[in-house]
Amino acid sequence: MYDKSNIFAKFLSGEVPVKKIYEDEYAIAFNDINPQAPVHVLVIPKGEYTSFEDFSAKASDAEIAGYVRAIGKVSRQLELDKSGYRLLVNMGANGGQEVPHLHTHIFGGAKLGRMVTVDNTPKS
Numbered sequence: 001m002y003d004k005s006n007i008f009a010k011f012l013s014g015e016v017p018v019k020k021i022y023e024d025e026y027a028i029a030f031n032d033i034n035p036q037a038p039v040h041v042l043v044i045p046k047g048e049y050t051s052f053e054d055f056s057a058k059a060s061d062a063e064i065a066g067y068v069r070a071i072g073k074v075s076r077q078l079e080l081d082k083s084g085y086r087l088l089v090n091m092g093a094n095g096g097q098e099v100p101h102l103h104t105h106i107f108g109g110a111k112l113g114r115m116v117t118v119d120n121t122p123k124s
């Protein structure tokens with residue numbers, strides 16, 4: 001079930017204002033509130049999809065193509081296409097997904113170090 005009260009849903013409905021750095025028919029993009037790199041942008045689809053799992057199973061071909069193209073356009077708009085960047089989609093508990101609306105992180109502006117860190121902290 002899609003939770004309409006998540007913060008990204010509120011950005012899309014206009015209930016909570018957000019400074020969009022990109023918008024088209026399928027997606028919007030905005031800066032992450034807690035940046036983990038000099039450039040850290042989130043791109044979200046306009047449709048109500050909780051996660052990559054949900055989106056990849058249920059979105060139309062047009063929505064999938066539109067979303068992927070939007071990510072590319074934002075990356076070029078940010079002039080990351082020559083220097084390079086990293087895309088990240090966290091999915092579910094092990095992925096560390098916090099906001100239950102699909103979002104793709106775009107990181108750039110510096111060398112990004114290790115790709116994945118496994119959390120070895122003992123479970124309490």
Ligand code: AMP
Pocket residue numbers: 007031032033034035042089090096097098099
């Ligand atoms: P994830 O762990 O992949 O679900 O990432 C959620 C991301 O959303 C985190 O990087 C947060 O910093 C970011 N975030 C949460 N609330 C906001 C907000 N109000 N505006 C922008 N980014 C946010």
